[in-house]
Amino acid sequence: MTGRRRWLPAFLVAAFLFLLLLASSPVVHAFRLVNRTPQQASHTRGTRSAGSNRGACGASLARGASRASGASDTRGTRSAGSTRGAQLQRTRLQMAINTAAAGCPLDTDVLITGVGPAGVALAADLERRGIDYLLVEKASSPREGGTAIGFWTNAWRCLESLGVAEGVRKSYWQGERLRIGTAKGKELTSFSLESCDGGPHEFRYVMRSDLLRQLLQVVPKQRVAYNKALLGFREDKDEGVVVAELSGGQTIRCKALVGADGVGSTVHKLLSPGQKPANYAGYQAIRGVAKLPKGSSTPPFYTFEKGVVNQVWGAGVRLGTFRMSETSLYWFVTYNGPQNEAGRDDDGAALLQKARSVLAGWDARWGIDAILNATPAQDVLRTSIGDRWPKPLGNWGQGRVTLLGDAAHPMTPNLGQGGAAGMEDALVLGGRLAAALGKGEVGARVPQALRAYEKERGRRITYLTLKSFAFGFLLQLPFAPVTFVRDNLALPLVFKPRSFLSHTKFEAPDAPPPLQSKEAKKKTGMFSFL
Numbered sequence: 249m250t251g252r253r254r255w256l257p258a259f260l261v262a263a264f265l266f267l268l269l270l271a272s273s274p275v276v277h278a279f280r281l282v283n284r285t286p287q288q289a290s291h292t293r294g295t296r297s298a299g300s301n302r303g304a305c306g307a308s309l310a311r312g313a314s315r316a317s318g319a320s321d322t323r324g325t326r327s328a329g330s331t332r333g334a335q336l337q338r339t340r341l342q343m344a345i346n347t348a349a350a351g352c353p354l355d356t357d358v359l360i361t362g363v364g365p366a367g368v369a370l371a372a373d374l375e376r377r378g379i380d381y382l383l384v385e386k387a388s389s390p391r392e393g394g395t396a397i398g399f400w401t402n403a404w405r406c407l408e409s410l411g412v413a414e415g416v417r418k419s420y421w422q423g424e425r426l427r428i429g430t431a432k433g434k435e436l437t438s439f440s441l442e443s444c445d446g447g448p449h450e451f452r453y454v455m456r457s458d459l460l461r462q463l464l465q466v467v468p469k470q471r472v473a474y475n476k477a478l479l480g481f482r483e484d485k486d487e488g489v490v491v492a493e494l495s496g497g498q499t500i501r502c503k504a505l506v507g508a509d510g511v512g513s514t515v516h517k518l519l520s521p522g523q524k525p526a527n528y529a530g531y532q533a534i535r536g537v538a539k540l541p542k543g544s545s546t547p548p549f550y551t552f553e554k555g556v557v558n559q560v561w562g563a564g565v566r567l568g569t570f571r572m573s574e575t576s577l578y579w580f581v582t583y584n585g586p587q588n589e590a591g592r593d594d595d596g597a598a599l600l601q602k603a604r605s606v607l608a609g610w611d612a613r614w615g616i617d618a619i620l621n622a623t624p625a626q627d628v629l630r631t632s633i634g635d636r637w638p639k640p641l642g643n644w645g646q647g648r649v650t651l652l653g654d655a656a657h658p659m660t661p662n663l664g665q666g667g668a669a670g671m672e673d674a675l676v677l678g679g680r681l682a683a684a685l686g687k688g689e690v691g692a693r694v695p696q697a698l699r700a701y702e703k704e705r706g707r708r709i710t711y712l713t714l715k716s717f718a719f720g721f722l723l724q725l726p727f728a729p730v731t732f733v734r735d736n737l738a739l740p741l742v743f744k745p746r747s748f749l750s751h752t753k754f755e756a757p758d759a760p761p762p763l764q765s766k767e768a769k770k771k772t773g774m775f776s777f778l
């Protein structure tokens with residue numbers, strides 16, 4: 249035999265083994281899941297519904313338990329970065345092999361719908377805890393656009409836990425002081441954030457698109473599928489699974505379904521038919537981000553000042569501004585009006601015009617013309633403000649299905665807490681799911697874990713929702729004599745520096761160390777499981 253001929257069989261065997269491993273890898277598994285044809289999906293359903301196969305599915309779930317407990321063991325050793333990565337990859341490989349061998353595959357442990365701050369935060373949390381999940385989004389990409397979101401200390405604690413805070417905060421200026429003034433240019437109060445109890449405090453506005461980009465860096469690409477809307481689901485209690493129906497006729501079988509699909513949530517609609525997504529609070533918000541020229545850091549207007557969170561109150565109208573960075577300034581205007589007004593003239597130029605008209609006559613020191621003239625019309629948005637008051641004990645889910653973020657609890661934006669609360673939810677839910685999927689009989693523990701999460705969040709969400717509603721009620725009062733009483737009597741009582749930020753305290757329970765994005769990339773490299 250020549251040297252070449254001797255090597256050929258060995259090469260063919262090695263190539264065969266390589267392809268075998270690749271075919272059972274989690275990368276290919278996830279790819280298959282999101283690209284399954286309806287026929288393949290219905291074949292899975294058919295196999296599953298046959299009574300004789302129930303045992304096989306049970307076996308698959310039991311094996312899932314042992315594989316998940318492998319992930320739990322892995323958590324203990326996560327500080328040794330490369331060892332953890334290798335163990336996690338071996339666990340995932342074993343998961344894929346187990347699933348294929350069962351003949352009745354569970355497609356994923358946790359299915360999350362919605363690439364918003366809440367859904368992606370949960371994905372990032374499950375990633376660092378070594379739990380199997382898939383994230384599906386109905387749009388073709390994460391939502392871009394010109395809106396920004398204000399994050400207080402609790403949101404930063406969540407981002408720190410997820411290992412992305414530094415990447416998010418580096419482009420944005422920190423808030424240091426709150427100033428409340430009147431439309432006539434009078435300053436009602438001003439205090440530093442550090443004078444508020446519970447510090448140190450952190451506040452910055454960040455572009456929503458930046459936030460999602462940074463969070464998605466710790467979520468491997470193969471775990472996210474775009475152009476996949478959740479259309480329906482049914483729970484199979486015998487088998488202990490939820491079968492989710494996606495657009496394109498596909499189905500996904502999972503142990504838990506988490507609806508993080510925003511205020512108009514499909515999952516919420518299906519869980520609570522007939523319940524409104526949100527109750528209108530009586531006012532609209534127009535928001536935009538002004539683009540300022542470089543070097544304009546000491547401008548003539550109060551509102552351009554670095555580090556100052558400005559709130560300007562009129563009768564039934566409010567202006568809020570914050571200098572996000574040297575070249576960007578976030579602003580919002582709220583005004584009372586009927587709900588159906590939104591949508592009639594929602595092109596950016598008309599919205600800027602509407603903002604000008606409701607702020608007409610306000611003191612020049614607020615720099616309103618300068619701000620509105622510097623705002624690109626295409627990035628201006630209008631939203632009807634509303635909320636849904638949750639039950640104090642949560643209970644927004646059923647069986648193996650739960651809700652997260654705005655899907656569970658839309659709230660008014662008066663405290664700037666909706667997005668933050670969704671990320672808090674994600675960290676609490678991630679911990680509960682890890683405990684339920686990490687040991688023992690996987691099937692039975694999931695519904696209890698979801699109810700425990702809802703109960704744990706219920707009280708805090710109720711507090712945030714009601715406090716935010718009350719602030720909005722007070723701040724949107726429409727009559728000048730009433731606003732005089734508000735500004736001169738209620739303000740000193742309600743806006744006390746000591747209690748002003750009491751609601752922004754949150755520490756993520758049971759948080760494993762953050763997963764840095766570089767490590768995540770290395771860990772999930774295409775062939776790293778080998």
Ligand SMILES: Cc1cc2nc3c(=O)[nH]c(=O)nc-3n(C[C@H](O)[C@H](O)[C@H](O)COP(=O)(O)OP(=O)(O)OC[C@H]3O[C@@H](n4cnc5c(N)ncnc54)[C@H](O)[C@@H]3O)c2cc1C
Pocket residue numbers: 361362363364365366367384385386387391396397398399403476477478479508509510511512513514533535580631652653654655661664665666667668669670
């Ligand atoms: C005027 C205003 C100002 C605000 N200011 C602040 C602030 O300063 N600070 C703060 O923390 N919060 C603020 N919020 C609240 C914050 O914007 C929301 O709470 C937050 O965006 C909700 O995030 P989410 O992930 O729950 O939902 P969303 O951001 O709505 O994301 C839901 C995702 O689910 C997708 N989806 C929908 N249906 C389906 C489906 N059937 N299948 C698959 N995917 C689906 C959507 O396309 C979307 O990508 C403000 C809100 C408003 C209106």
